[in-house]
Amino acid sequence: MQAKVYVVDDDPGMLDSTVWLLESVGLQALPFSAGQAFLDAGVDDGPACVLLDVRMPGLGGLAVQQALRERGSSIPVIFVSAHADVPIVVRAFKGGACDFIEKPYSDQLLLDSVQAALSRAGQAQAGGSELAQVRARVERLTPRERDVFIPLVQGLGNREIAERLGVSVKTVDLYRGRVMRRMAAGSLAELVGMAIACGEVQALGLHARG
Structure with missing residues (x-):
């Protein structure tokens, strides 16, 4: 999927030159001359x-x-400005900006910043996709596998789980192996990390989700 760069600038000359620069290196540049127009257009999925x-x-x-933050958008933001006073820069970075570039800027500086932002966006998207896969695996666990999965990631041993479920240790050991395989976990630590990432247990105290 081709990476997109939304360019929002009310200066027609700056808007055109920035779009040309981005397109010259194979990026898809989408120009907007007003902030509201950009928000109204919405942000597509993808890097x-x-x-x-x-x-x-x-x-x-x-x-x-x-406005992007209130919508829950995680799209990386690069600010450009000819008026980069300290309070504005501080507000921008506190709001989650990944860079702040002063006008006039060199083409290479802008391109480097854009590539870093797109890399960050790609990593976030990959992370979200990976988490979705883990959640799907959790949902595919059978009720009995889930009965073993939760106490296992809470730190209980096989014998404690067996006593809690009223089954033999051998049965718990069997289901434990099945849970590890179905979750594609290489170790108990990795399984715990998956459970925390999915919100199945809380990191502090490892309490099960209510």
Whole structure:
């Protein structure tokens, strides 16, 4: 899937030159001359980032960033501005910006920043896909496998689980092996990490989800 860069800038000349630069290295650049227009268009799935001018008529860059956060969007944001005073820069980074570039900037500086942001977006997407796979494995566990899975990741031993379930240690050992295989876990530590990532247990105290 081709990476996308949303370019939001009210300066027509800057908008055109930035789009040309990005397209010259094979990126798909989508231009917007206003923050609200960008928000109205929505952000597609896939690796993407947004170049946001700080000062624009209507919604400025910081307001657009806040709106993205309220929507739950994790798209990496790179701010560009000719007015990079300290309070604005601090607000941008506190809001989760991955870079802040002062105008005028060199083409290479901008391209390096965009590539770093797209790499970050790709890693986040891959992580989300991996987590979805783990959750799907949990959902495919049988009720009895789940009865063993939860106390196992809470730190209980085979004998304790057997007593809790009223079965033999040998039976627990059998189901433990099945859980490890079905979850594709190479170790108990990895299984615990999967359970925490999925929210099946809490990291502190390893209490089961209610």
